[in-house]
Amino acid sequence: MRRMTARPANAHQARLLRLLRDGGPNSRAQLGDQVDLSRSKLAVEVDRLLDTGLVVADGLAASRGGRRSHNVRLAPELRFLGVDIGATSVDVAVTNAELEILGHLNQPMDVREGPVAVFEQALDLAAKLRASGLAPGGFDGAGVGVPGPVRFPEGVPVAPPIMPGWDGFPVREALSQDLGCPVLVDNDVNLMAMGEQHAGVARSVGDFLCVKIGTGIGCGIVVGGEVHRGTTGSAGDIGHIQVEPEGRLCACGNKGCLEAHFSGAALARDAEAAARAGHSLELASRLDPDGRLTAADVAAAAAAGDPTSLALIREGGNRVGQVIAGLVSFFNPGLVVIGGGVTGLGHTLLASIRTQVYRQSLPLATGNLPIVLGELGPTAGVTGATLLITNHLFSPAS
Amino acid sequence: MRRMTARPANAHQARLLRLLRDGGPNSRAQLGDQVDLSRSKLAVEVDRLLDTGLVVADGLAASRGGRRSHNVRLAPELRFLGVDIGATSVDVAVTNAELEILGHLNQPMDVREGPVAVFEQALDLAAKLRASGLAPGGFDGAGVGVPGPVRFPEGVPVAPPIMPGWDGFPVREALSQDLGCPVLVDNDVNLMAMGEQHAGVARSVGDFLCVKIGTGIGCGIVVGGEVHRGTTGSAGDIGHIQVEPEGRLCACGNKGCLEAHFSGAALARDAEAAARAGHSLELASRLDPDGRLTAADVAAAAAAGDPTSLALIREGGNRVGQVIAGLVSFFNPGLVVIGGGVTGLGHTLLASIRTQVYRQSLPLATGNLPIVLGELGPTAGVTGATLLITNHLFSPAS
DNA sequence: GGCGCTTTGTCCTCACAGTGGAGAAAGTTG
DNA sequence: CAACTTTCTCCACTGTGAGGACAAAGCGCC
Numbered sequence: 001m002r003r004m005t006a007r008p009a010n011a012h013q014a015r016l017l018r019l020l021r022d023g024g025p026n027s028r029a030q031l032g033d034q035v036d037l038s039r040s041k042l043a044v045e046v047d048r049l050l051d052t053g054l055v056v057a058d059g060l061a062a063s064r065g066g067r068r069s070h071n072v073r074l075a076p077e078l079r080f081l082g083v084d085i086g087a088t089s090v091d092v093a094v095t096n097a098e099l100e101i102l103g104h105l106n107q108p109m110d111v112r113e114g115p116v117a118v119f120e121q122a123l124d125l126a127a128k129l130r131a132s133g134l135a136p137g138g139f140d141g142a143g144v145g146v147p148g149p150v151r152f153p154e155g156v157p158v159a160p161p162i163m164p165g166w167d168g169f170p171v172r173e174a175l176s177q178d179l180g181c182p183v184l185v186d187n188d189v190n191l192m193a194m195g196e197q198h199a200g201v202a203r204s205v206g207d208f209l210c211v212k213i214g215t216g217i218g219c220g221i222v223v224g225g226e227v228h229r230g231t232t233g234s235a236g237d238i239g240h241i242q243v244e245p246e247g248r249l250c251a252c253g254n255k256g257c258l259e260a261h262f263s264g265a266a267l268a269r270d271a272e273a274a275a276r277a278g279h280s281l282e283l284a285s286r287l288d289p290d291g292r293l294t295a296a297d298v299a300a301a302a303a304a305g306d307p308t309s310l311a312l313i314r315e316g317g318n319r320v321g322q323v324i325a326g327l328v329s330f331f332n333p334g335l336v337v338i339g340g341g342v343t344g345l346g347h348t349l350l351a352s353i354r355t356q357v358y359r360q361s362l363p364l365a366t367g368n369l370p371i372v373l374g375e376l377g378p379t380a381g382v383t384g385a386t387l388l389i390t391n392h393l394f395s396p397a398s
Numbered sequence: 399m400r401r402m403t404a405r406p407a408n409a410h411q412a413r414l415l416r417l418l419r420d421g422g423p424n425s426r427a428q429l430g431d432q433v434d435l436s437r438s439k440l441a442v443e444v445d446r447l448l449d450t451g452l453v454v455a456d457g458l459a460a461s462r463g464g465r466r467s468h469n470v471r472l473a474p475e476l477r478f479l480g481v482d483i484g485a486t487s488v489d490v491a492v493t494n495a496e497l498e499i500l501g502h503l504n505q506p507m508d509v510r511e512g513p514v515a516v517f518e519q520a521l522d523l524a525a526k527l528r529a530s531g532l533a534p535g536g537f538d539g540a541g542v543g544v545p546g547p548v549r550f551p552e553g554v555p556v557a558p559p560i561m562p563g564w565d566g567f568p569v570r571e572a573l574s575q576d577l578g579c580p581v582l583v584d585n586d587v588n589l590m591a592m593g594e595q596h597a598g599v600a601r602s603v604g605d606f607l608c609v610k611i612g613t614g615i616g617c618g619i620v621v622g623g624e625v626h627r628g629t630t631g632s633a634g635d636i637g638h639i640q641v642e643p644e645g646r647l648c649a650c651g652n653k654g655c656l657e658a659h660f661s662g663a664a665l666a667r668d669a670e671a672a673a674r675a676g677h678s679l680e681l682a683s684r685l686d687p688d689g690r691l692t693a694a695d696v697a698a699a700a701a702a703g704d705p706t707s708l709a710l711i712r713e714g715g716n717r718v719g720q721v722i723a724g725l726v727s728f729f730n731p732g733l734v735v736i737g738g739g740v741t742g743l744g745h746t747l748l749a750s751i752r753t754q755v756y757r758q759s760l761p762l763a764t765g766n767l768p769i770v771l772g773e774l775g776p777t778a779g780v781t782g783a784t785l786l787i788t789n790h791l792f793s794p795a796s
Numbered sequence: 797g798g799c800g801c802t803t804t805g806t807c808c809t810c811a812c813a814g815t816g817g818a819g820a821a822a823g824t825t826g
Numbered sequence: 827c828a829a830c831t832t833t834c835t836c837c838a839c840t841g842t843g844a845g846g847a848c849a850a851a852g853c854g855c856c
Contacts, residue, residue, distance in 0.1 A: 029804055038844050043805070066803025067851035149762055159762045207629055219728065223621050230730025231605055234762045241724040242758050254758060326639040326721070327728060330617065332628025360640050360652060364547055364557045364632045408813095427833055436815050441834070464832025465822040 006052035007397040012037060012045050017054065017394040020074045022198070024098055025058045027069030046072060054078075074098060079135040080389060081142035081179065083122050084188055084381030086341075087111050087162055087215035090118065092125040093382035094134045097390065099198065101379060103129045111147060114165035115174075123178060139181045141393050143385030144171060145188035147216065149234040155185035158233060161240075161252055162216055184389050188212070189236055190227045191384030192374070193220025196337050198387045200376040205335045209327060210374070211238075212340035213320065215264045219327070239263065241323050258323050262316035264295040264341050270312050271298045280308035299344040310348060317349045321356025328361045328369065339374030346373070404450035405795040410435060410443050415452065415792040418472045420596070422496055423456045425467030444470060452476075472496060477533040478787055479540035479577065481520050482586055482779030484739075485509050485560055485613035488516065490523040491780035492532045495788065497596065499777060501527045509545060512563035513572075521576060537579045539791050541783030542569060543586035545614065547632040553583035556631060559638075559650055560614055582787050586610070587634055588625045589782030590772070591618025594735050596785045598774045603733045607725060608772070609636075610738035611718065613662045617725070637661065639721055656721050660714035662693040662739050668710050669696045678706035697742040708746060715747045719754025726759045726767065737772030744771070 008014040012035070019034055020026060032042050049055040050072065058071040074097035084091040088111070093104040105125045109118060129135065148160025155172025157163070176183040193210035196202040202210070202222070210220035217239040221228040228235050239259035240252050247256025260266060271293045275283040282304055286297040301309040324336060336357070338350060354371050374380055406412040410433070417432055418424060430440050447453040448470065456469040472495035482489040486509075491502040503523045507516060527533065546558025553570025555561070574581040591608035594600040600608070600620070608618035615637040619626040626633050637657035638650050645654025658664060669691045673681040680702055684695040700707040722734060734755070736748060752769050772778055 027804075039805075040807080040845080041843050044843090063852050064803065065853060066801085067805075069804055159760075161760070207626075221729075223626055224624075226622075228605075228621055228729075230763070231732035231767075232730060232762050232765065234760060235728065235730035237727050237730070237760060237763065238724075240758075240760055241727050242720065252760065322640065323724070326636075326724060329635050329639050330633065330725060330728070331619075331626075332630060332633035332635070334629035360638075362557075362559070362632060362635060362638055362650065364630050365628070365635065367630065369629075425833075437834075438816080438836080439814050442814090461823050462832070463824060464830085465824095465834075467833055 006054055008054075008394060009048065010045075010396055012041075013049055014395050016042075016045060016049060017074070018391075020055065020072070021098055021390055021394065025061075025071040025073035027061055027071050029069055077137060078140050079137065080386040081126055081135075081139045081181075082382030082385035083126070083142065083144040083175075084191065084378075084385060085111060085118060085122065085144070085146045086188065086381075087147050090122050090125065091378055091382050092122055092129065093379065093386070094126075094129045094139075095383075095386045097140075099383060099386050099390065101382070103132065103134045104379065104382065105129060106378065111163045112165065115169040115171065119171075119175065119178075126179075139179055141181050141386075141389040142175065142179055142183045143191065143387070143389040144175060144183060144185045145191040145381050145385055146171065146185060147188050147214075147218075149232065149237065150185055150187050150229075151233050152186060152229050155183065157185075182389065182393060184392055186227075186385075186388055187218065187220075187229075187233070187236065188381055189218035189220045190229065191220075191382075191388060192339055192380040193222050193227060193337070193384065194387045195376050195380035195382070195384035196339070196374050197222060197225075197384075199383055200374055200380060201337055201372050202335055207331070208333045208335035208337065209324075209331065210337040210339060211320070211324060213263060213338065213342040214340040217259050217263050217320070217340075221331070238323055238327070241326075243319055243322060258319060262319045267295050267298055267312060267316055267342070268293050271301075271309065274308050274312070280306055282306035283308060295342050296344055299342075299346070302345065302348060313345050313348045314352045317352025318356050320349075321353040322360065324353060324371075325357045325360035328357055328365050332365050333369070336369065336371045337374050338371065339376075339380060343373050343377065404452050406452075406792060407446065408443075408794055410439075411447055412793050414440075414443060414447060415472065416789075418453065418470070419496055419788055419792065423459075423469040423471035425459055425469050427467055475535060476538050477535065478784040479524055479533075479537045479579075480780030480783035481524070481540065481542040481573075482589065482776075482783060483509060483516060483520065483542070483544045484586065484779075485545050488520050488523065489776055489780050490520055490527065491777065491784070492524075492527045492537075493781075493784045495538075497781060497784050497788065499780070501530065501532045502777065502780065503527060504776065509561040510563065513567040513569065517569075517573065517576075524577075537577055539579050539784075539787040540573060540577055540581045541589065541785070541787040542573060542581060542583045543589040543779050543783055544569065544583065545586050545612075545616075547630065547635065548583055548585050548627075549631050550584060550627050553581065555583075580787065580791060582790055584625075584783075584786055585616065585618075585627075585631070585634065586779055587616035587618045588627065589618075589780075589786060590737055590778045591620050591625060591735070591782065592785050593774050593778035593780070593782035594737070594772050595620060595623075595782075597781055598772060598778060599735055599770050600733055605729070605731050606733035606735065607722075607729065607731045608735040608737060609718070609722060611661060611736065611741075612739040615657050615661050615718070615738075619729070636721060636725070639724075641717055641720060656717060660717045665693050665696055665710060665714055665740070666691050669699075669707065672706050672710070678704055680704035681706060693740055694742055697740075697744070700743065700746060711743050711746045712750045715750025716754055718747075719751040720758065722751060722769075723755045723758035726755055726763050730763050731767070734767065734769045735772050736769065737774075737778060741771050741775065 058073040060068045061071050078097035080095050082093045089108045091106050094102045157166040171185045172183050189212045219236040219238045240257045242256045243258045244256035248260040250257035250260035282301045298309045456471040458466045459469050476495035478493050480491045487506045489504050492500045555564040569583045570581050587610045617634040617636045638655045640654045641656050642654035646658040648655035648658035680699045696707045
């Protein structure tokens with residue numbers, strides 16, 4: 001039960017910790033190449049980190065033509081917890097300090113059951129992972145993503161549209177008590193963006209957008225390598241941008257919101273309607289006993305060549321693409337990542353998004369703009385969550 | 399002919415220079431209150447700045463109950479040039495190091511005449527200001543705004559839609575040669591945003607948007623106090639966001655761009671059409687011999703109560719408001735500033751923009767969101783320009 | 797194996813940024 | 827004119843960090 005208590009004493013140490021997190025075991029010489037400090041100073045700081053126990057010796061590395069170097073690495077017993085709460089399921093993962101996922105569990109649930117019930121399930125999953133020996137000493141930190149706006153400094157959801165019972169629930173404080181470790185809470189979309197930035201397609205891109213299409217639609221915004229959360233924590237909430245002046249009624253009360261026209265939920269509804277109207281035998285054959293379909297059913301039908309499903313996906317892609325085109329003109333990102341549950345719709349969706357964006361935005365903004373699917377899938381969120389908390393812990397203590 | 403050659407030697411000196419720029423003459427004690435340095439260290443740095451000549455003694459201040467303090471200030475002979483190139487006119491202003499405007503000239507012109515002709519006029523205005531004794535020793539730095547995207551590090555316009563002849567013209571290099579001082583070039587909208595941030599409505603706001611509606615429409619984006627320019631320098635180019643799927647043909651080749659439906663130019667065209675169709679006697683009476691109108695004519699007609707003009711303005715406001723609503727949802731700013739030539743349309747325009755934004759965006763994003771007119775008018779751009787160059791010069795030399 | 801060359805890591809000295817306190821200088825107030 | 831404030835300077839002391847010398851450890855070649 002040895003927990004991480006120490007924190008880096010200065011910016012140099014913080015920098016070194018992050019290099020070790022992102023680059024794995026490293027020799028003093030390799031660290032020196034990346035950090036612009038004299039060798040002597042660097043040795044001093046590394047020694048201090050060794051003293052704290054955050055960093056340990058890791059044997060000798062192979063020679064590169066001279067004396068073999070003594071590697072150091074982050075303490076291998078450090079454990080971090082990533083929790084990603086979606087609208088319809090929870091993901092929980094345990095990582096070491098290098099953010100390698102040691103164990104990952106997923107469970108369906110309904111976020112509308114409220115924070116108490118949901119966190120009971122999440123903590124249960126975390127306990128299972130611990131019970132399998134992955135985190136014998138408990139956790140040194142945890143990151144949590146929730147599907148709605150968060151007042152980041154306090155770690156409290158504010159006015160979340162799809163999870164009314166969560167408004168004001170002190171997520172950070174409650175979980176910090178339960179887990180006995182530091183906790184940080186953020187919007188799930190922001191965490192997905194951070195995950196892709198750290199380990200996915202967005203490595204080494206400073207400014208990018210990460211559009212997550214699941215039950216709802218959100219967008220992570222990264223500016224200069226940092227997540228932009230906005231004044232009230234609601235930045236990236238693009239699901240309620242109006243795409244049709246007199247369009248469908250949305251749960252938020254407005255008409256024609258993007259989310260009402262396309263999202264995992266909207267797609268399933270449209271597919272059900274098409275199936276019931278007899279437009280698609282392929283879809284009808286997939287109806288469950290209650291007459292319901294999911295986005296995954298549509299993806300499967302599309303993969304089987306069902307024209308109705310393909311048309312629905314294309315139309316949805318056009319809608320999202322229309323909004324993304326606007327955002328690209330406005331924000332001029334270096335990359336757009338598409339992720340979330342509907343990535344199962346794959347390249348049909350991507351193609352229609354690309355068409356819209358490349359057609360509508362100015363060539364200067366789209367000239368060298370990749371629009372790609374996220375590559376981490378369900379691990380993006382939990383990876384981002386542990387990145388978030390380690391970023392915090394690997395900073396000089398306030 | 400004494401030019402500023404020295405640059406601050408370290409971050410402390412840079413910080414002090416900016417404090418003196420923004421706060422005017424200050425005593426060492428007052429500076430110490432703002433800068434978190436010991437008095438002794440601060441005295442050393444101030445002395446070094448005095449040695450460079452960037453800072454000079456400025457006499458004794460009034461006593462605050464003890465020994466009177468020796469004020470210091472930025473050298474009063476420092477002169478900066480701000481140039482703001484619009485689509486239809488140039489603004490040129492001279493400021494001291496405290497960014498007080500000592501002289502300001504404006505001249506109509508047409509950017510389509512190309513960079514050589516335009517800068518000839520701009521330099522002519524600058525020479526006039528010099529001739530009137532405002533900058534006997536020449537300029538210590540200049541900032542330039544152009545109405546299109548700029549590759550900022552090089553100071554070169556790229557693919558500017560409304561000024562084709564400017565693509566790739568080395569503005570920074572050319573002007574730096576002509577003026578014999580450091581020059582920085584940016585998008586005019588970004589400079590307006592910086593101006594309002596420094597001296598206008600956006601003081602002390604970290605994240606805000608500054609929408610400039612003139613001949614075209616653009617948006618300055620400020621994130622964490624810094625202008626966001628995007629990957630290729632085209633961030634904020636919202637004029638070509640599509641607002642109507644099968645809308646009017648735009649100069650850019652697409653259909654339904656915001657700019658095609660509302661901007662200074664579009665408003666004038668609509669007003670002309672209405673006048674010619676006999677819908678408004680008020681507007682018809684303002685037609686010039688060529689049958690042309692300007693946005694200012696529409697503003698005047700609206701002020702006189704002309705219902706056609708008011709309707710045009712309202713409809714335009716709705717269009718812009720629709721786009722801004724989307725940006726607000728996406729970006730979650732703490733303030734939206736409306737500026738540019740059409741601010742003459744005043745509160746009629748503002749009201750319809752506000753209506754759209756407050757109706758379409760989520761309450762969390764709009765709850766405490768002021769939407770206001772810029773307060774600097776034509777001086778915003780030139781102030782931003784001199785802020786840009788002094789920010790650069792008051793930074794530690796690279 | 798001996799020798800030169802390379803890489804890695806440690807040790808030592810020096811420069812200097814920065815702190816904090818003492819005290820001088822220059823005011824105000826009673 | 828004494829007591830108190832505020833401002834500014836001077837000085838001694840501390841800790842950070844750079845840079846060089848040197849030791850340790852490895853490779854390759856003769």
